Each structure stands twice: as C-alpha cells, then as structure tokens.
C-alpha cells in the first residue's frame with residue numbers, strides 16, 4: 001500500500017498552473033494514484049476564445065488522461081475549475097468560490113508562473129512574486145491547510161556556481177520591488193531592470209528568486225516547502241514515455257533541429273545538461289506534499305530536483321542522440337535535413353548563422369515570392385535565432401546543485417512509495433530517454449503519424465539531392481566566373497582538363513593492348 005497515495009485520498013487539493021505543462025502531469029498522477037481524492041480545484045483563466053469548461057474538457061480528453069479515465073471514470077466530477085486571473089486583485093475569484101477554497105483546501109501546489117525569459121519586469125513580478133504573496137495570504141486563512149508546495153526553479157540562483165538547498169537573499173527586498181512596480185512607469189522599470197537582475201540573465205530567474213524570498217518571509221504558521229526543478233523535459237515513464245506538449249526549453253530546439261531549421265548552436269558540448277523528466281518532478285512534488293503535511297518539518301525545506309550530480313549527461317551526448325533518432329524517425333516536411341553542430345566562439349556562431357540559417361531562409365523566401373506565395377522563412381529564422389540567444393546562457397555553463405533534502409526524502413519513503421513515486425534520477429538511461437523524448441515530440445506535440453515515416457524519409461532523400469544539385473551548380477557558376485576573370489584559373493583549368501584527357505587516353509590504350 002502506498003502511504004503517499006493513501007494520504008491524498010479524500011483530500012481537497014488546490015493547483016495553480018494546472019493548465020501548464022507540469023500542472024497537467026501533476027493532476028494526471030494525482031487522479032491516477034489517488035482516485036478517491038475529494039476534489040482538485042484548479043485556478044484557470046479563460047484563454048484564446050475558450051471558456052473554462054472548454055479548457056478543462058480539452059485537458060481531460062487529451063491522450064495524457066487516457067489511463068486516468070480507466071481508474072477514475074468520474075474524473076470530470078472531481079475537477080473543479082475556478083475562474084481566476086493571478087494578475088488581478090484577489091485573483092478575481094468570486095466570493096462564493098473563494099469561500100469554498102478557504103473552507104476546504106487541504107494542500108496547495110503553486111505551479112503557475114510566467115516562464116518567459118524576456119517578460120517585462122512588471123509582469124514577471126506580478127505573477128512570480130505578488131501572486132505568490134497573495135496565495136500565501138489566502139493559504140493563511142485556510143483552517144484545513146496541511147501543506148503549501150511552491151514550485152520554483154533550480155536556476156533562481158543561476159548567478160552562483162554551487163547552489164545549496166537554501167534561500168539566497170536578493171539585495172532588494174521583494175516587498176520594495178512589489179511596491180515600486182505599482183508606481184514606476186514602464187520606461188523607468190526598463191532602465192532599472194538590468195541593475196536589479198544583476199548577474200542573472202533574465203527577469204524570469206530573478207523574479208523566481210524573489211518568489212522564494214516571499215515564501216520564506218510570509219511563512220507564518222504554514223507548512224511550506226519549495227521544489228526547484230532544473231530543465232523540465234518530456235516524461236520518462238509515466239503515464240507513458242515522451243509526453244510533452246509545449247516548446248519550452250529543449251523541446252523547441254529539438255523541433256527546430258528535426259525540421260532542419262537549426263543547423264548550428266552556440267553550446268559547450270561538455271557542459272552538464274541538467275534535464276529532469278516531468279514525471280520525476282511530479283513524483284517528488286507529491287512526495288514532498290505528503291512529507292510536509294505529515295512530518296511537518298520545523299523549517300521550510302527546499303528540494304533540488306536536478307540530475308547533474310546524480311546522473312550527469314552533457315549537451316554533446318544529448319545533441320548526438322537527438323540527431324541519431326531523427327535519422328531513424330524523421331519529422332515530416334522538413335525544411336532541410338536534420339544536421340546540426342555545436343559552435344563555441346562568437347565568430348563561428350555569427351558565420352554559421354549567416355551561412356546556415358539566414359542565407360537558406362532568404363533563398364527560400366525568394367523562391368516563395370517567385371511562386372506567388374507569401375515569404376515567411378526569414379521571420380521564422382529570426383525568431384529561432386532570438387530564442388537561441390536566450391537559451392545560450394544555460395547551455396554554455398554547468399552548475400552544481402546539492403540534493404541532501406531530496407535524498408533524505410527518498411530514504412524516508414517505503415519501498416512501495418519509492419516505486420510508485422519514483423524520483424530517483426539515477427535509474428534513468430539518458431540515451432533511451434532522449435530517443436523517447438524525440439519520438440514524443442513527433443507524436444504528441446507535432447501530432448505526426450508514425451505511418452508517415454517512409455514518406456518523411458523520401459522527402460529527406462529529395463532534399464539531399466537538391467542539396468547536391470545546388471552545391472554543384474554553385475561550384476560551376478563560381479568556377480565559370482573565376483575562369484572568365486583570372487589567367488591563373490584558366491591555366492589551372494587547362495592543366496586539369498589536359499591531365500584528365502591524358503589519363504583517359506592512357507586507359508583506353510592499355511585496354512586496347514590487352515585485347
């Protein structure tokens with residue numbers, strides 16, 4: 001019997017960010033392992049022309065929830081979507097809904113955040129700091145609350161090289177930042193942003209660090225814990241391998257490499273690629289929820305959910321495996337063949353960006369124009385280059401995260417819980433994981449049919465022939481131009497032609513003699 005699954009039985013659980021990548025995997029696991037839970041409240045905003053109900057319906061009817069429906073057929077009744085916008089005062093939750101949340105919630109998992117690296121500081125503070133503060137305030141009014149689990153990121157202190165499971169204070173107090181965002185105008189915020197974020201690369205990591213400080217400062221009598229995952233990737237095992245549904249982090253680059261847009265990337269092949277599968281993060285999160293509620297540690301514990309110190313893999317190995325998988329299982333309608341390389345210097349990066357990214361995009365757009373279609377490749381390529389520049393910080397450095405609390409928790413679990421809520425990253429085989437990740441990108445994110453693989457391979461062969469033809473034509477044109485302009489080139493050309501002629505004549509003569 002799993003103690004953790006048993007613990008969540010009959011409980012009312014509040015999840016923020018349940019419509020996000022991690023939130024969905026968390027909900028799925030909760031329903032699958034504790035189908036007798038009372039209710040999961042999710043704070044959802046209407047979005048992209050969809051009502052709340054439509055959003056929930058879409059999630060529950062996705063492939064991710066297929067297994068849940070077998071063990072928990074009444075899952076629709078156990079999920080209660082509450083209209084909320086975390087950017088608004090009191091989250092714009094109705095009085096009635098608020099009353100229900102305050103009265104019944106047993107556990108909170110706070111996953112919602114803006115994960116955009118380039119978000120305006122005002123917005124990032126609003127969601128990653130102020131909303132966390134408000135949620136803690138709400139939590140303090142919940143008589144039945146047993147644990148509040150805050151999802152942060154292992155990169156909240158990426159300005160340090162070695163990171164312990166402690167909160168590192170930022171120079172300016174979060175409360176001062178929250179206050180100042182209320183009265184400073186955008187132009188001034190833009191001006192002070194670089195000074196505030198200091199040696200962090202973006203507003204995301206900075207505001208996540210502030211969010212942790214808020215959790216510590218507002219803890220009061222609450223049972224709190226913070227989880228810091230590193231780069232969350234597709235699922236490893238549960239509910240099935242390779243599930244992913246957004247382009248954040250490495251996923252977008254895997255798509256770009258598979259479609260042949262990404263040909264070169266400024267990365268350090270030997271740098272540790274601290275990826276962590278989403279199901280490992282979720283298993284740890286649920287184990288932490290149980291431990292925090294039942295064992296009530298005296299202080300707020302921080303858990304690193306990282307792979308680097310227990311089972312390291314580097315970007316070079318991952319990149320090679322990504323490309324090897326695309327050899328066997330290519331994506332459909334690729335722009336070019338999947339063939340990418342790492343560069344390490346700025347100069348070579350600029351060179352390959354011009355030759356391998358911008359030039360083919362310009363040529364393709366020219367072709368689109370000629371055939372009466374709207375050019376789009378240059379725009380797409382510029383976006384990719386912008387994304388690459390944002391991610392570069394993370395693929396050219398290595399960090400060390402200590403994992404004492406995470407390992408301590410593992411030792412507290414029963415053998416059954418260690419199996420059902422497995423977060424032991426040492427058991428993960430990277431090559432197998434990456435292959436399933438790439439397959440998952442094809443199947444679940446791009447929704448490509450496996451039956452289309454032969455056609456995709458044919459398409460790549462055609463691209464290879466076009467590539468050879470193009471290079472030969474380019475060479476002949478360049479050579480023709482050179483011959484027209486240079487006596488030396490003409491002499492070399494004359495020498496090569498006469499050499500070939502003599503060579504052929506010699507062979508013809510010797511074969512005639514043999515006869």
Ligand SMILES: CCCCCCCCCCCCCCCCCCCCCCCCCCCCCC(=O)SCCNC(=O)CCNC(=O)[C@H](O)C(C)(C)COP(=O)(O)OP(=O)(O)OC[C@H]1O[C@@H](n2cnc3c(N)ncnc32)[C@H](O)[C@@H]1OP(=O)(O)O
Nearest residue numbers: 116117153248249250252253257269316319340341387394
């Ligand atoms: C030893 C020998 C070596 C030899 C080697 C040889 C082999 C060579 C192999 C080459 C490579 C092979 C494949 C590569 C595989 C592995 C390498 C992967 C490296 C990955 C590094 C990831 C690092 C992540 C670090 C994360 C740290 C923190 C983690 C967290 O806590 S939070 C989660 C992370 N958050 C994000 O990822 C958000 C990032 N996104 C943004 O901030 C923004 O979207 C943006 C990038 C700034 C772009 O903003 P815009 O306003 O310009 O655009 P918008 O958001 O509207 O999107 C526009 C379109 O772009 C698409 N898109 C968005 N994000 C990505 C993305 N990450 N990748 C690709 N595309 C993306 C988006 O979908 C839009 O498209 P549209 O809908 O079609 O318009």
Ligand SMILES: NC(=O)C1=CN([C@@H]2O[C@H](COP(=O)(O)OP(=O)(O)OC[C@H]3O[C@@H](n4cnc5c(N)ncnc54)[C@H](OP(=O)(O)O)[C@@H]3O)[C@@H](O)[C@H]2O)C=CC1
Nearest residue numbers: 017018019020021022085086087111112113153229231232
């Ligand atoms: N993905 C990763 O690599 C990592 C993620 N993390 C952390 O994990 C958590 C979850 O990340 P992930 O699932 O990847 O992120 P997603 O971007 O996939 O999900 C973010 C969630 O927050 C919700 N949200 C955003 N703004 C609001 C708002 N104003 N009101 C209500 N809800 C809102 C989104 O709702 P909507 O669907 O309406 O947009 C969505 O459900 C975050 O705290 C993140 O910092 C940490 C390390 C790595």
